[in-house]
Amino acid sequence: MTNKFAALATLVFFSGTVQADGFVEGDAQAGQAKSITCGACHGQDGNSVNPVWPSIAGQHATYMVEQLLAFKNGTRSAPLMLGQVMTLTEEDMRNLSVYYEGMSPAAKSVADPSAISLGQRLYRGGDRESSASACSACHGPTGRGNPANSVPAIRGQYAVYAAAQLRAYASGARKSDGPTRVMRDIAATLSEEEIVAVTSYMQGLQ
Template sequence: MKIWALAAALAFAWLASPASAAGDPATGKEKSAVCSACHGADGKAIMPAYPNLAGQHASYISKQLTAYRDGDRVNALMSGQATNLTDEDIEDLAAYYASMTKHEGVASEEDDLALGRDIYRGGITAAGVAACSACHGPAGEGNPGASWPVVSGQNAEYAADQLKYFRSGERANDPNSMMRGIAKRMTDAEITAVTNYITGLHAAP
């Protein structure tokens, strides 16, 4: 099945599935003190290797925290932090960060910006890589029903690391290997270009 068709089929399946219980943002704020040490009190990461969480879809945050807790996604720092989280904790934290205003990023003035735009909007036809916008949307706002993340304004370093983890198989919590199938067809230069582009996607030409 082509990547485009698979993406559409998965989106329909997830959109038709029951939604997870909504968390309480106020309670999530009370539980976020430890999180803010890395992700910032305002949901903006303190280091470019960490993800910004402000304005991210609650469904995506919930999915990733559950994956860290249950061992489906492994990271030395996050796996330890998530170990003792209950389902309620996860939903509350997800609701809190989703309620924040998303931070805008700025793409670096590099020669690869045009390449990144082309990949994001049109994919890499020769390598069989679908356009990122097919799942993450023209403005990088993702799809909450499918638990596909907001990518616009995300830290380029963090996003590039994740694509490389998908490519190597170190990260493998993507349904039906969608992201692994895409990333393994991308070079380092292409990954750098597209993640640079999405950082400033809100303002990119």
């Protein structure tokens, strides 16, 4: 926690790419050197070409470091990622995360136009009947998340991937949200129709 705040003062800029948040201290060049294998699934520019694999370009480094640790310690189980993180040190994780944070996420359109109104309503206002919280309260009106609190950006993320994550939170298979259980509790209130609609809407956010 403390290094997040200490790093606040030093905003890092990368020429030709999006501005990195500057909450995590890492060496983007060293990260790039380690990123060759990652590109096979996440794309060389961090934009995955397969909708079941997440795009990580422009994702917050605070969040990514936590996820890489979660894959390693098993609170988030993903066989494809476990093999990747086993040999990474925490320093490698910081370097890789700072590298991908500085890349530009590719814009996408909504996955299913017919689901926009339900998806948008839920995203912006939550669901009073099931008491689901408005997603925008934490992920922001345009899906940019919040690096200070490790809230991931979800704009332009593949709906197929994001929906699979919501189901994994709902079933308790993904526990990387920690003791607050914030996403496990929210996802458990969503119907399958709402999961498909809201992730379709998020894919179209820019």
